[in-house]
Amino acid sequence: QVQLDESGGGLAQAGDSLRLSCAASRHTFWDFTMSWFRRAPGKDREFVAAINWNGGTTSYADSVKGRFTLSRDNATNSVHLQMNSLKPDDAAVYYCAAARGVVSSSSQYDYAYWGQGTQVIVSS
Secondary structure, eight states, X not given: OOOEEEEOOEEEETTOOEEEEEEEOSTTGGGEEEEEEEEOXXXXXXXXXXXXXXXXXXXXXXXXXXXXXXXXETTTTEXXXXXXXXXXXXXXXXXXXXXXXXXXOOOGGGOOEEOOOEEEEEEO
């Protein structure tokens, strides 16, 4: 069983930065694709970013491209989402997800393992 634990959410003002982290159990983590999704009030869950098993392939939603950076640290079984230049519409609950057998998929239905989420609040 893969367990995911998100952290790093909180309150920020527009233009500030936050760094989200997702710590995973060691079981088969090395060959899993890791991703972040977010869900804002009244909206569907949307894709944010994904990284493949060796960190060589990343993908980003157009809305965060150039502002967010996703990295992977296999030594600590974790991924990190650096969020810069935050905007009010970045406010959401952010979820870490993991899947095996996909390549940086942006579809939530490809992911079998999910964290509980960490809330990001951005004020103007």
